[in-house]
Amino acid sequence: MNYLDRDTYGIYKSPQHGNPPLGADHGPGPGLMGADTLIGNDVYNPAGDDLGDVKEILLNMHTGRIAYAVLSFGGFLGMGDKLFAVPWEALTLDTSNKRFTLNVSKEKLENAPGFDKDQWPDMADSRWAMGLHTYYGTTPYSDGLNH
The missing domain is CATH 2.30.30.240 (PRC-barrel domain)
Incomplete structure (x- = not known):
């Protein structure tokens, strides 16, 4: 299991792109991550x-x-x-x-x-x-x- 699978609040998802790699110009990751997703x-x-x-x-x-x-x-x-x-x-x-x-x-x-x-x-x-x-x-x- 990984943090994308546990991302119930869409922390790491972009509305335009689905699940782009972390580090893109949106969302808090990877510098800030939801504890529950880890x-x-x-x-x-x-x-x-x-x-x-x-x-x-x-x-x-x-x-x-x-x-x-x-x-x-x-x-x-x-x-x-x-x-x-x-x-x-x-x-x-x-x-x-x-x-x-x-x-x-x-x-x-x-x-x-x-x-x-x-x-x-x-x-x-x-x-x-x-x-x-x-x-x-x-x-x-x-x-x-x-x-």
């Missing part, structure tokens, strides 16, 4: 490996910034999926393929700090956040959550 988008690495899909987007309520995308990876038909919080800065929107790119191998994602849907980590813990950013090679924003 949930469910596929995530691939640069090698073309399917790394799962975006299940949730977590907002920092103090800053209004997106902190993490929660990815689902592994399992079969939704059973046994492992969830991963990925720093938003680690994802790149691939407007050509209408999906996200995460620059990690499948093996690195499989070994990433993950969690079960019934046991979410304390994402406000600064040690947890720093470990996650270190793992993905990103720099956290000073977000007001971590003291």
